[in-house]
Amino acid sequence: MEFLKSAIGSAISKGPPFPYTFGDRVDVDNSIWSLFNGTKREDGSSCSIFSFEVNDSTRSRLPLAKNAVRKLRTLRHPGVVRIIDTVETDTYIYIATERVTPLSWHVKRDSLNTETIKWGLYSTAITLKFINEDAASIHGNVRVSSIFTTESGEWKLGGFEVLSSMKDDDPVIYKFGGLLPDSGRYASPEVLKGGWDALKSQAVNAADSWNFGTLIYEVFNAGAFTNSEQLMSAKKIPQNMVTPYKRLIQQNPKTRLSIAHFLEQGKRSRGFFDTPLIHVSEFVENMGVKTAAEREEFLDKLGDTGDQFPEAFFKMKILPELLKSVEFGGGGPKVFSVVLNIGDKLSDEEWESTITPCIVRLFAVPDRATRVFLLDNLPKMIEHLSKKIVNDKIFPEMLTGFSDVAPIVREQSVKAVLTVVPKLSDRSINGDLLKYLAKTQNDEQPGIRTNTTICLGKIAKYLGPNTRSKVLAAAFTRALRDNFVHARNAALMALSATVDLFDEIDCATRMVPAISPSLVDKEKVVRVQAAKTLEAYLQRIKTLTSSYPETVIPSPTAASEVATPRMGTVQTDNSSWTGWAISSFTNKLGTASGEIQRVQSPAVASMGGDYTRSASVPTMSPSRPDAPIQSKTISASSFNRTTLTSPRPASSFLDDADNEDNDPEAWGDLDEDSFFDAPEPNKPKPQAPLTTKTSAWDFDDAEPDISAMLNKSKAPLPKGLAKKSTTAAPRIGLGSANSSGKGSTVTARQPVKTGGTMKPIVGGAAAKKTEVKKVEDPWGNDDDADWGDSWDK
Known part of the structure; x- marks a missing residue:
């Protein structure tokens, strides 16, 4: 070699x-x-x-x-x-x-089916008819070794070694016909008897008709022809072809059937050449000039004969003609569907060289029917398209469909995203695609909005980590408020499918609050799905927080080592839920040592401390001048030695609802600069007894701003947190108060609003009853109030 x-x-x-x-x-x-x-x-x-x-x-x-x-x-x-x-x-x-490939290869392997053989014989008969009648020539070498198959599977005639025109002066076949290999085996009976010169007195088709008969026998019997006696056995030849076949191999050349007549009999209705495969092969050559009805009929036949054609014929012959018809002949989607069926038999290289250029050109065509068909059949094409082609050629054209006026184009564009997104770049997904999906989620068609939500849920894994949770949370929560029931249900299902993409913070602060209103949706299908989705997110939160520590509050031992404020422990008594959750100080008396720094508190000034009294404050006197005052005046020194704690704010008038003088409105507009001045030194005032009670309001060592509390008289303490006094506060100027076992109780000064100035109540005179106005309780004193809103104030 x-x-x-x-x-x-x-x-x-x-x-x-x-x-x-x-x-x-x-x-x-x-x-x-x-x-x-x-x-x-x-x-x-x-x-x-x-x-x-x-x-x-x-x-x-x-x-x-x-x-x-x-x-x-x-x-x-x-x-x-x-x-x-x-x-x-x-x-x-x-x-x-x-x-080309020798036909003998396929004949020896017996790889040709009956319909393919008929199709090949038909094309060979047409060629021989042309040679005999139109060219007035004798082929003289018709046999299996003279026929070749092309890459498209078509049979092509060769072996022109003795092809002679009867118009020639010295035809080659008469002189050199005997030089052909195996010429004796294939020679017609008249040639065997009288030599090649015997053909001069016969019809031009006589020798070729005999050889065409031997060809029929060979192709149906896998090339087993050795002599003319075998030709009479026609078991494997199709029944409707047997009679014409036997006329081809007549011993008498005068009665021998010409190839033209054989062809005519085969093309008759229900003849042996009246097959869908042959009709398709004839039609495909002139598909571009056929009418729409004729193309429709052709495509139906093509679908019926798909398995009968040689695979190569689809690739090399029919496919190019179909592509031409789709692009230029108005073939439409139905023709392209046949193209895709043929494309399944192609390799990636063949696909890229034949079908891909056509697909790119078709996406640029503004015809809506073509675009919808392309989007609908994109799953059949996407595996054969490279990422570069998808990103550079196809996806930019797809984006125009998201804004098309026809709803069917917009909907198919959304559905096609699921197919094309695996081959899109991150820039295309997180940029252009999300921008157009945001538009379709606000589409006027509820079905398009619903499909957009479903699409986002399915492509969530392709979104960038920086935009994933933000985009999905915004899109799904928006869909939860859609008035279309299937859109809301789709949002809940999408949330369930993407639960693993959110962290515990987003689940607890964004997703769960957004899902909760759907639990009371008017549609049962939404309520049921909402319950499932919410359970999934609660389980997600539980899983994510399972590794959290029990508390982040430092232990007492660690707190003593670091100079940080000491906090109490949380009360775990479930029976007293109204009690204070945390105590700021410990209950050990041993820890309360030393002197508390004196602070000029407005409460102390109001209790008669020896501070400088403002001249604007009126003096107070007993109701009876001669009545002995049993209370003791507390000096500054004794005041300084008294253990001072934060008094309960405004408890003298906010807690006693039955005391008519404890009217908050009677205080008018308090002026801290004038009202809380200390009394004059020559007129000491009775002092309220000081106690050593730790206030639950204190969370640090600073004394509470009682003045600020008094100015907030329109928002008093919540109900249940202010303890009512069982003993009415003594009125100013009315006799002496009862003495306790431990000492005398001083009378309390209670300022009363009378014309904007402070005046004492004269002893013996009936005190004017002032109507006590009800103070609104933001903590839920009213049964109809929403007490939960107060926590936000």
């Missing part, structure tokens, strides 16, 4: 240029030619090379080779092997043709 290649290369180098490279040798039976696979050096396209080497053993057959070259150059027909180039020298003859 290597020697043969080197010899051919040496011959080429010495002869005229032949711009083709020889490849593998192909076996050919009963032929004067050697067949090689070849490639064209210029573009690398494939071809076949028929080679005839002139030497002593082949020189006698040189006229046959030269006749074949001449006839191939002059006889052009679709059923004849297409010639590309030839080179002829004294030592060799090369013929470059389209890439």
Whole structure:
């Protein structure tokens, strides 16, 4: 083999240029030619090379080779092997043709089905009819070894070694017909009896009709023909073809059926050539000029005969014609559906070279029917499309569908996102795609809004981590407020599907509050789904917080080592939920040591401390001048020695609802600069007893601002937190108060609003009853009030 290649290369180098490279040798039976696979050096396209080497053993057959070259150059027909180039020298003859394969390969392997054989015989019969009738010639070499199949699976006629025109002065077949390999086995009865010159007195088709009959026998019987006696056995030949077949192999050439008549009988209604496969092959050549009704009929036949065609015929012959019809002939979606069915048989390289360019051009077509069909069938195409093609060519065209006025285009565009998103870049997904999906989620069509929500839920894993939770939370919470029930339900299902994409903070602060209103939705399907979704998020929160510590409050031991305020422990008594949750100080008396720094508190000033009294404050006197005052005046020194704690704010008038003088409105507008001045030194006032009670209001060492509390008289303490006094506060100027066992109780000064100035109540005179106005209780004193809102104040 290597020697043969080197010899051919040496011959080429010495002869005229032949711009083709020889490849593998192909076996050919009963032929004067050697067949090689070849490639064209210029573009690398494939071809076949028929080679005839002139030497002593082949020189006698040189006229046959030269006749074949001449006839191939002059006889052009679709059923004849297409010639590309030839080179002829004294030592060799090369013929470059389209890439072909010997039919004998398929016949010996018995790989051809009946319908494919009929289709091949039909095309061969058409070619022979042309040669006999139109060209007035005799082929003379019709056999399996003279027929080749192209890359598209079509049968092409070759073997023109003795092809002769009856118009020639000296036809080659009469003189050199006997030089054909196995000429005796394939020769007609008249030739066997009278030689090749016997054909001069016969019809031009006589020899070819006989050889066409032997061809029929060979292809249906896997090439088992050895002599003419076998021809009478027609078991494997289709029944409707048997009668015409037997007329082809008549011993008498006068009664022998011509190939033209055989073809005519086969094309009759229900004839052996009346098959869908043959009709499709004829139609595909002229598809571009056919009417819409004719194309519809053709496509129906093509669908019925898909398995009967050779796979190569779909790829090389029908597919290009279908693509032309889709792009330029108005074939429409139905034609393209057949294209996709054929495309399943193509490799990725074949897909990219044949179908991908057509798809890119079709996406640029503004026809809505074509766009909808492309989007609908995108799952069949996406695996064959590269990421670069999708991002650069197809996706930009898809974006126009999101804004189309036709709802069907917008809806199909949203659905197609699920198919195309795996091949989109992060920039395309988190940029253009999300922008257009935001528009479709506000679409006027509820179905499009619903599908957009579903789409976002399914493509959530492709979103960038920086925008995922933000986009999904905003989109799903918006859909939860949609007035379309299926949109709300879709949002809940999408939230369930994406629960793992949110952290515990988002789940607790955004998702759970957004889902909760759906628990009372008017539609049961939404309520049921809301309960499932909420349970999923609560479980998610529980899982994420399971690793949290029990508390972040430092332990007492650690707190003593660090100079931080000491806090009490949380009360766990569930029976007293109204009690204070935390005590600011411990209950150990030993820790309360030292003196408390004196602070000039407004409460102390109001209790008669020896501070400088403002002249604007009126003096107070007992109701009876002669009545002894049993209370003791507390000096500044004794006041300083008294343990001072934060008094309960405004408890003297806020807690006693029955005391008519404890009217908060009677205080008017308090002026801290004038009212809380200390009394004059020469007029000491009774002091209220001081107690050493720790106030629950204190969370640090600073004394509470009682003045600020008094100014907030319109928002008194919540109900239940202010303890009512069981003993009415003594009125100013009315006798002496009862003394307790531990000492005298001083009378309390209670300022009363009378005309904007402070005046004491005169002893013996009936105190004017002032109507006590009800103070609104923001903590829920009223049964109808929403006490939970007060926590936000």
